[in-house]
Amino acid sequence: MTARALIIGAPRSGSGKTSITIGLLRAFARRGVKVRGIKTGPDYIDPGFHEAATHLPGLNLDSWAMAPDLLRHLARKQAEDAELILIESAMGLFDGIVGEPNRSGAASDLARLFGLPTLLVLDVSGQSQTAAVIAYGFAHYDPAVRIAACILNRAGSERHKKLSGEAIEAIGLPVVGTILRDPTLILPERHLGLVQANEHPEMDAHIERLADAMEASLDLDAIFAAAKPFDIPPGAPEKALPPPGHRIALAHDAAFTFLYPHLIRGWREAGAELVPFSPLADEVPSSDCDICWLPGGYPELHAGKLAAAGHFKAGLTRFAETKPVHGECGGYMVLGETLEDADGVTHAMTGLLSHRTSFARRKMNLGYRQAKLCADSPIGRAGETARGHEFHYASVVSPGTDEPLATIADGTGKEIGPSGGRRGLVSGTFFHAIARS
Template sequence: MSARAIIIGAPRSGSGKTSVTIGLLRAFSRRGVKVRGIKTGPDYIDPGFHAAATGLEGLNLESWAMRPALIAHLLDDAAKDADLLLIESAMGLFDGIPGEPNRSGAAADLARSMNIPVLLVLDVSGQSQTAAALACGFLRYDPAVRIAAVAMNRAGSERHVRLAGDAIRALGVPLVGAVRRDAGLTLPERHLGLVQASEHPAIEAHIERLADAMERSLDLDAIHAAAAPLAIPPGSDEAMISPPGQRIAIAEDAAFTFLYPHLRRHWRRAGAELVGFSPLADEAPPADCDVCWLPGGYPELHAGRLAAAETFRAGLVRFAGTKAVHGECGGYMALGESLTDAAGKTHRMAGLLSHRTSFAERKMNLGYRQARLVDSGVLGPAGTSIRGHEFHYARVIDPGCDAPFAEIADGEGRPIGFSGGRRRLVSGTFFHAIARS
């Protein structure tokens, strides 16, 4: 029997979608349902919470960066070992950028193209019957996006629940319950979003608390019934980014964490071996690997420890003498000459590229990126087009003298200029690669 799926959407970020999704994932798991979490958009933090709640690896489905055939391939793969897919929307349900049909980056693209129904989560704090006006707008805005049910979040008194709930029911859309306002259900945040699941001091207890709240507040049977059996068109992994090597050394610790699950899974299935090492534990990339990958993460929070990790730095320099090294975002920062932390203290980095970065004067850089590789390297031959995403607060304070890694444009094709650096076998850039375009 085909897996069922439902998208958990909302009018905006901050509506509580992640808490509701995590709680539902664990609540369904408790019932013996094999449930998998999926995140739409380029958010690389939430899939870690989904995995923690279910024991199944998370996944991103990104309608702007991924071709429809690749989305179909990944969705089909995710559904093979699951009974139920809960797909958490990024931002608001319809939030994306102008572009080709169903390639805006919005979760609505997936609802429309794959005929997946939506559970609309409404934060009803500070309103009552007005919540029904919002729901009415969602019901009518796009007939191809089906709102199958509504869940109220952050509700107050019984009277509040009754007033808002009665108005929503009058629209003829099922109301599956109301989660009460509770500060204890909030997940901790920092500058790039939520604190990661792997760093949450009591993640298991928090997930259990969220599951208790969802079981108490929402009709799980109605939500399961609202999910629809998937009918996935034929897909292809042709646009997937190939493994950069046969045996890949990947930095893995609190400073380097952001590697998209679909890449990790594809590289392994393609026959590559992924070998983890920890720069914060002063470990060097294993010498028997043929490429080293430094993912994004939070080196700005651990700059002092990285600067003191002599074995890591010397081993990385030695590795780069004969084998490829690539850094994305935080990894790119670690490859430069120096990194200045939030307190204004400058720390020595690997020095394999000549740029310098700073977190002292923060400026948010956020958005889709279209990249054309200037030269052949770990992401493909020269001229290869890559779609990806950039999200960081650090900035380059000295670009150095290295050759550029890629020529980039924003999601709508407006040129931005050259990005990153490249020197001999070492390369790095602030953007995270998602798929070939």
């Protein structure tokens, strides 16, 4: 089966791409279409919404962090046994960093690499005919990125819908539907973005409302027809991060949730077994595992409960005496000595590393990272470079005395300095690894 595929892009974040993508995924699934979602850029939250809408695993594709061969490999895997792939753009369609051609992180890179058309979502609130100027710019900015059609979002009235739509169609771009302004369709948010799909108490009912809105407002047949057969050359997984062990004890609960779907799939396909446990439930990593991985998440929201999880803390300490333990972002915070929550209350963490972090003293850290490893670790060998990103508001209030795990640079190669820590078999960093450089 050859899937059809389409990129859903917009001029900026906040245009409604995620709600529209989720609604379309469910609407097509209702029709019996085998549909799957992909999110561009370093976003581990939206694939959970795609999975909630389709009941099939989501995927991230990041053109900066992932080499083209890895992008093709992962995309073909996602398209197996699918009829339609909807690829949701991060930020604006052309938003990325300056670097190698088609390695900017922008969704437009995938449009060129895969030869896919784009469905442009335009938030027309506060404008009407001017929307046609924006659409015209997108249609002519890059001949290699074809705009197939437009969706108008947040129109205020039928008259508003008519004025905007007719102006866009007059420049030769079809409009496949208009969604009227409806605050009930907005997804809830928190400090790292959207509240995750598995935390929303009525997520399935919300997705159903989104699908109802898409069916009522959009021409699904025209959208399916705009998608192009997804016939891309085979790729290769050589630049994927290899599994850090054969049996991986994986912290997994409301405090530890941020692990990329492509890592989970790749590790399993390489023969690794993931053995989940819950620190919030005071569980310990299984002693028959050969590594423990603490992913990112929201430990700052559960710091008191984690501090009181004595069984977990003692068990992790025993595990670390003979086997590697690695923490990313939130996991790194839990490996430190203390974590100060948003209310300024300091909680004792595991103390396996010597740094101290604070969420009360917030500082946004966001961007691509190139991490050259100072020693062998679960991310890779000493001297190797991994590509990934940082996205957190917590700050290090005491760096501790551990050796750094890596030296990092931003996406353009500008040096930032040492990152993370390592002591014995324990390592951690705020850096989320995505792929090998």
